Amino acid sequence: MWKSIKSDISAVFDNDPAARSWFEVVFTYSGLHAIWAHRIGHWFYKRGMYTIARIISQFSRFMTGIEIHPGAVIGNRLFIDHGMGVVIGETCEIGDDVILYQGVTLGGTGKEKGKRHPTIGNNVVIGSGAKILGSFTVGENSRVGSNAVVIQEVPPNSTVVCIPGKLVKRDGVRVNRLDHANLPDPVIDMFEGLQQQINELKAQLELERQKNGGAREHDAQSV
Numbered sequence: 001m002w003k004s005i006k007s008d009i010s011a012v013f014d015n016d017p018a019a020r021s022w023f024e025v026v027f028t029y030s031g032l033h034a035i036w037a038h039r040i041g042h043w044f045y046k047r048g049m050y051t052i053a054r055i056i057s058q059f060s061r062f063m064t065g066i067e068i069h070p071g072a073v074i075g076n077r078l079f080i081d082h083g084m085g086v087v088i089g090e091t092c093e094i095g096d097d098v099i100l101y102q103g104v105t106l107g108g109t110g111k112e113k114g115k116r117h118p119t120i121g122n123n124v125v126i127g128s129g130a131k132i133l134g135s136f137t138v139g140e141n142s143r144v145g146s147n148a149v150v151i152q153e154v155p156p157n158s159t160v161v162c163i164p165g166k167l168v169k170r171d172g173v174r175v176n177r178l179d180h181a182n183l184p185d186p187v188i189d190m191f192e193g194l195q196q197q198i199n200e201l202k203a204q205l206e207l208e209r210q211k212n213g214g215a216r217e218h219d220a221q222s223v
């Protein structure tokens with residue numbers, strides 16, 4: 001147990017230039033407190049004591065602003081920097097040496113049952129505010145940019161940014177150069193789709209009107 005506590009603390013020093021002393025890290029890093037509380041909650045969860053496990057996790061959430069479901073499986077040396085707003089779902093699996101920044105959600109889409117949260121490989125970095133939704137894998141050594149929304153598998157050694165998540169780097173090589181003036185915007189896409197539907201309906205209506213007008217003229221002539 002002491003060994004893993006020591007490695008949790010050294011993960012903070014390895015990843016946070018702001019960390020100054022052991023005393024400060026142990027007493028002020030809410031990410032560490034949430035991980036330690038999770039270990040206790042997970043112990044109860046694995047033994048079927050789900051309510052106690054949930055109470056521990058909710059108490060930890062109240063104290064730290066980080067919600068880790070007690071069912072989540074977390075590897076060694078996870079570092080949650082700042083932490084506020086992090087949510088980790090029940091069927092999430094996190095490898096070793098992962099870094100999560102504030103506001104990260106490792107969640108479900110709301111459409112899946114059973115395994116519905118992501119699996120995060122070793123050595124992955126997930127930027128602040130990123131949402132990773134679904135039961136797919138984020139491959140090892142990959143990076144997810146701040147505020148990205150990722151809804152499909154990320155290969156190992158890759159970088160994914162934007163909404164929806166776009167692969168921009170793989171094995172150190174740039175792929176899909178971003179057009180910064182025209183980043184994907186799902187809201188604009190939706191409006192454009194609606195506008196197109198309206199135009200099609202208008203054209204259909206016009207066609208019907210012309211047909212009916214023609215028929216009426218024909219009726220009038222034959223009377």
Ligand SMILES: CC(C)(COP(=O)(O)OP(=O)(O)OC[C@H]1O[C@@H](n2cnc3c(N)ncnc32)[C@H](O)[C@@H]1OP(=O)(O)O)[C@@H](O)C(=O)NCCC(=O)NCCS
Nearest residue numbers: 101126127128143144145146147159161162168169177178
């Ligand atoms: C994604 C990230 C990890 C960098 O990964 P990387 O593999 O080194 O990627 P690069 O910096 O080479 O960037 C690759 C491309 O993605 C773009 N990009 C990087 N981060 C981005 C983001 N969050 N959103 C949109 N585009 C992003 C870059 O502009 C670059 O595109 P360009 O070359 O067309 O300009 C980093 O930008 C990031 O978001 N880190 C999160 C850190 C964080 O949350 N800090 C909060 C501390 S409080």
Ligand SMILES: CC(=O)OC[C@H](N)C(=O)O
Nearest residue numbers: 015016017018019081082
């Ligand atoms: C706010 C922020 O950038 O945090 C990242 C890290 N803790 C640092 O101080 O660099």
